[in-house]
Every structure is written in C-alpha cells, then in structure tokens.
Amino acid sequence: MSAGTLSSFDHGRSGHWEWQYLDLMRRIWEEGDERVDRTGVGTRSLFGALIRFDLSGGAMPLLTTKRVYWKTASRELLWFLSGETNIRPLCAQGVEIWTDWPLDRYRRETGGSMDRAAFSRRIVEDADFAARWGDLGPVYGKQWVDWPVYEPAREEDGKGLYRRRERGINQVAQVVESLKTNPGSRRHIIEGWNVAELDAMALPPCHKTYQFHVADGRLSGMLYQRSCDMGLGFAFNMWSLALLTRMLAQQCNLEPGEVVWSGADVHLYLNHAELVKEQLARSPAGEPKLAFARCPDSVFDYRVEDFDVTGYAPQAHIAAPVAV
Structure with a gap:
C-alpha cells in the first residue's frame, strides 16, 4: 500500500x-x-x-x-x-439503466440519432418497436429463472436432434x-x-x-x-x-x-x-x-x-x- x-x-x-x-x-x-x-x-x-x-x-x-x-x-x-429481457417494463417505470445498450445498437444499425428520452418513449408506446430494439438477449433474469435445457427430440438420418424444453431451470x-x-x-x-x-x-x-x-x-x-x-x-x-x-x-x-x-x-x-x-x-x-x-x-x-x-x-x- x-x-x-x-x-x-x-x-x-x-x-x-x-x-x-x-x-x-x-x-x-x-x-x-x-x-x-x-x-x-x-x-x-x-x-x-x-x-x-x-x-x-x-x-x-x-x-x-x-x-x-x-x-x-x-x-x-x-x-x-x-x-x-426487454427494457420495456423498466422504461415504463422510468428506469433507464439498461437503455444505453439497445439505443447504441439502434443508432449503429439504423444510422438514426434518436436521443434516449425519445427512444425510451417509443419503447414504451410501441410494442413492435420494443420487440425489435428493446431486447437485451438472454441476460441475467433469463438465466436466473429459465436456464435453457435441451433434450433429445428424435432420430433422423442417424443424427440425434435436440429441442429446447419450453421452460428451462428456475x-x-x-x-x-x-x-x-x-x-x-x-x-x-x-x-x-x-x-x-x-x-x-x-x-x-x-x-x-x-x-x-x-x-x-x-x-x-x-x-x-x-x-x-x-x-x-x-x-x-x-x-x-x-x-x-x-x-x-x-x-x-x-x-x-x-x-x-x-x-x-x-x-x-x-x-x-x-x-x-x-x-x-x-x-x-x-x-x-x-x-x-x-x-x-x-x-x-x-x-x-x-x-x-x-x-x-x-x-x-x-x-x-x-x-x-
């Protein structure tokens, strides 16, 4: 020290x-x-x-x-x-701590310059927009209460196929x-x-x-x-x-x-x-x-x-x- x-x-x-x-x-x-x-x-x-x-x-x-x-x-x-995993429920409560990541992706992929307030408002008001731009992928909560599990589905052409169980591990x-x-x-x-x-x-x-x-x-x-x-x-x-x-x-x-x-x-x-x-x-x-x-x-x-x-x-x- x-x-x-x-x-x-x-x-x-x-x-x-x-x-x-x-x-x-x-x-x-x-x-x-x-x-x-x-x-x-x-x-x-x-x-x-x-x-x-x-x-x-x-x-x-x-x-x-x-x-x-x-x-x-x-x-x-x-x-x-x-x-x-979608920020929509957070934005609806005025919680913006996760908004910067999807906003950054939106700007990169669309070339748009929407500010955070307008982006959050659109996320809350437009369900289709939220589904397209508001999801963060399988972050924290998804893993906590729905860790994915795969199980054998059927045999086809000698190769084992797997399907994801509808509900994972909570x-x-x-x-x-x-x-x-x-x-x-x-x-x-x-x-x-x-x-x-x-x-x-x-x-x-x-x-x-x-x-x-x-x-x-x-x-x-x-x-x-x-x-x-x-x-x-x-x-x-x-x-x-x-x-x-x-x-x-x-x-x-x-x-x-x-x-x-x-x-x-x-x-x-x-x-x-x-x-x-x-x-x-x-x-x-x-x-x-x-x-x-x-x-x-x-x-x-x-x-x-x-x-x-x-x-x-x-x-x-x-x-x-x-x-x-």
Missing part, C-alpha cells in the same frame, strides 16, 4: 462499513493498472477485492457519501426475477426449495454465466455468481463479480445482493446474516476523476435500515412498495458518465 493510501484503520474516526469501499476506491485510483478497456474510455484497475456487511437489525449497505437510488436498483432486481426457485429442505447444502447457487449464450447478450453478466449459506438460523449471501465499475455499478450491486439475501431469508423463515461482495477486476473509469475526488473528500455517516411491508407468497411476488427504507440521509448525488 502506498504512503498516500489510507486504510480503514488510518481514519480512526468511524467503524462505518463504507470505509471499506472508499479505501478500495482510493487504492484503485492511486495504485491501479491503467489499461485500455472494451469501451475505449480506459480504466484504472486492481484484481481481487472483498467487502463484508452485517445485515443484523435490518441494516442495509447503502452508500452514504453519495445518493444511491435504491428504488431504481430494487426495480432492476425485481425485473431480473421476472425473467424479462435456479431461484431451486435455491428457495433447497434453503428450506437442505439448509446445510453447499449448492445454494444462482449462476448467470452461461457460456453458450454469452455472444447473444447485450452485456455478459458482471455480477455472475451468487451463493447462500445457512448457519445458526441466519442466511448469508456472497456475490462473485467478474467486473465492477466501482464509481457507478458497485452501489447497485451491493444493494441488490443484500436485498436478494433479505428476500430469501424472509421467504425461508431465516434471520439475515452477512453479505460478502467479491470483485475480480475492480476498476474506475478515467473519465470519473471528478467523481473520485468528490466522493473521497466525504465521510460516511448513518445506518440505513430496511423493513418489509409484507411477506409475499413467493420470492417472485415482491413489489417495490414492499421495501421500506428508513434512516437514509445521504450526501448529494455525484453525476458521472456511463461507459457503454
């Missing part, structure tokens, strides 16, 4: 969990390997990081050094759980069942990295593998993330990991335990210098908590109105561009 880098022990002011994040951000910016990336923007990157958070007492890992739009992140998670439902019936299992896993379908996805899964663990009646969750934009993406990823763990705990009559986030290529984009400078100048404070308004019949039946967050008083939002 360089002399200019502060560890969580150097602060000496607070045991707030968010120092883990801020220290990692500082270390990436000061020590990270500068590299050309897929987007052409460029990043500073480190390999391998771990952040832990205790969910006891309803606590939730919302960043306080900038505003995190947790309802938007929650709507995205519920969209994943629906198995939907990994989330399987995890709920296994948590209830075999809590000591080491196979409570939701996997998004389907090698056979990566090329058909608008963006291969970054938060790719979730695993859950039961001990002493408490459910903990761990996420392995192959790639993480620490300036913009991490806040949503950490929230969603915690929210999914809380939802599963409620469905399985377990107490919330701990969430563990692990990142492989953790990076900051070079055009996020102002974000980094501003956020590192702030100190975290506060303890946001989440309560559920009800317990739905299924993990697939939650609505954003079911999530009640209290004690969240973040500092101002920090704007930064998204690299597509």
Whole structure:
C-alpha cells in the first residue's frame, strides 16, 4: 500500500462499513493498472477485492457519501426475477439503466440519432418497436429463472436432434426449495454465466455468481463479480445482493446474516476523476435500515412498495458518465 493510501484503520474516526469501499476506491485510483478497456474510455484497475456487511437489525449497505437510488436498483432486481429481457417494463417505470445498450445498437444499425428520452418513449408506446430494439438477449433474469435445457427430440438420418424444453431451470426457485429442505447444502447457487449464450447478450453478466449459506438460523449471501465499475455499478450491486439475501431469508423463515461482495477486476473509469475526488473528500455517516411491508407468497411476488427504507440521509448525488 502506498504512503498516500489510507486504510480503514488510518481514519480512526468511524467503524462505518463504507470505509471499506472508499479505501478500495482510493487504492484503485492511486495504485491501479491503467489499461485500455472494451469501451475505449480506459480504466484504472486492481484484481481481487472483498467487502463484508452485517445485515443484523435490518441494516442495509447503502452508500452514504453519495445518493444511491435504491428504488431504481430494487426495480432492476425485481425485473431480473421476472425473467424479462426487454427494457420495456423498466422504461415504463422510468428506469433507464439498461437503455444505453439497445439505443447504441439502434443508432449503429439504423444510422438514426434518436436521443434516449425519445427512444425510451417509443419503447414504451410501441410494442413492435420494443420487440425489435428493446431486447437485451438472454441476460441475467433469463438465466436466473429459465436456464435453457435441451433434450433429445428424435432420430433422423442417424443424427440425434435436440429441442429446447419450453421452460428451462428456475435456479431461484431451486435455491428457495433447497434453503428450506437442505439448509446445510453447499449448492445454494444462482449462476448467470452461461457460456453458450454469452455472444447473444447485450452485456455478459458482471455480477455472475451468487451463493447462500445457512448457519445458526441466519442466511448469508456472497456475490462473485467478474467486473465492477466501482464509481457507478458497485452501489447497485451491493444493494441488490443484500436485498436478494433479505428476500430469501424472509421467504425461508431465516434471520439475515452477512453479505460478502467479491470483485475480480475492480476498476474506475478515467473519465470519473471528478467523481473520485468528490466522493473521497466525504465521510460516511448513518445506518440505513430496511423493513418489509409484507411477506409475499413467493420470492417472485415482491413489489417495490414492499421495501421500506428508513434512516437514509445521504450526501448529494455525484453525476458521472456511463461507459457503454
């Protein structure tokens, strides 16, 4: 660690969990390997990081050094759980976090210059347009609740033919069942990295593998993330990991335990210098908590109105561009 880098022990002011994040951000910016990336923007990157958070007492890992739009992140998670791959339901709720990828494809393939607001409006209002331009391919939710399964169909000309089963594997439902019936299992896993379908996805899964663990009646969750934009993406990823763990705990009559986030290529984009400078100048404070308004019949039946967050008083939002 360089002399200019502060560890969580150097602060000496607070045991707030968010120092883990801020220290990692500082270390990436000061020590990270500068590299050309897929987007052409460029990043500073480190390999391998771990952040832990205790969910006891309803606590939730919302960043306080900038505003995190947790309802938007929650709507995205519920969209994943629906198995939907078209941005139309998101756009209808005013959620634009996935719009840039299909908009970029639309502009490339048509030569059009439609702006994002007009594109989103057309997606919502025109079902045929949405079907043509709004689908992201078999991303997250498709793999989570409908992992494709192929089975022999018939023999023809000596060659075995296969057909895709109408419904694939619902990994989330399987995890709920296994948590209830075999809590000591080491196979409570939701996997998004389907090698056979990566090329058909608008963006291969970054938060790719979730695993859950039961001990002493408490459910903990761990996420392995192959790639993480620490300036913009991490806040949503950490929230969603915690929210999914809380939802599963409620469905399985377990107490919330701990969430563990692990990142492989953790990076900051070079055009996020102002974000980094501003956020590192702030100190975290506060303890946001989440309560559920009800317990739905299924993990697939939650609505954003079911999530009640209290004690969240973040500092101002920090704007930064998204690299597509």
